[in-house]
């Protein structure tokens with residue numbers, strides 16, 4: 001059969017694309033019965049001459065191309081499944097994708113913060129850091145925070161930087177034999193590191209980027225607007241973790257306005273870069289399973 005359904009990505013995949021993807025981790029199933037299927041790769045036979053065993057004559061074996069296909073593990077041709085598969089249309093494929101996307105959006109509406117790794121310990125991190133280095137009242141900090149998250153969201157939503165950054169990171173990650181080498185794992189548990197390494201190894205960059213851009217689109221919704229502060233805090237909390245100069249960056253000094261402005265822009269840029277990393281490394285496909 002030509003088509004299989006990927007449970008991981010919630011899409012119908014065409015066997016003839018197997019050259020471009022490593023399907024081993026896509027959780028492929030028969031679209032009709034739901035049983036696991038496996039990929040039979042395409043093969044090519046060159047035209048060649050051979051000696052016919054009985055007549056002892058030279059015969060020409062024509063070239064042939066066998067197209068890639070999926071088959072049930074049980075090995076038996078299942079007429080109902082084959083028949084269903086041969087009737088899979090463009091609109092069926094689109095419908096499966098649409099249903100899956102709607103399902104993801106529903107889950108994002110409910111637990112986007114949980115998916116991207118926000119937790120209670122992060123709450124208030126910008127506010128507290130700002131208070132620590134500046135002698136200003138809470139109301140002023142809240143107003144600065146409000147401006148910052150608005151600017152942060154504006155950049156995240158309107159500039160392609162998020163997706164470009166995410167893609168670059170994923171490509172670098174895939175080129176690494178040990179992807180963990182790129183990260184500070186000093187506080188990670190062994191099981192977490194193993195899980196991440198397996199995830200990175202199995203990851204399909206193109207598919208992940210589709211999910212990243214979908215998540216970026218989610219940021220344009222009202223539901224996302226309500227959690228901008230948390231997304232900003234999530235990004236900022238990572239900066240505190242590994243950038244020793246971050247407190248200098250948020251310190252209000254008597255430096256001239258241009259210098260302060262550069263500092264502020266740098267802060268927003270750093271936070272957006274962090275969010276790009278978070279989006280790249282979030283297991284969007286796994287989040288709805």
Ligand SMILES: [Zn+2]
Pocket residue numbers: 030031032033034035072078081
């Ligand atoms: Zn089947």
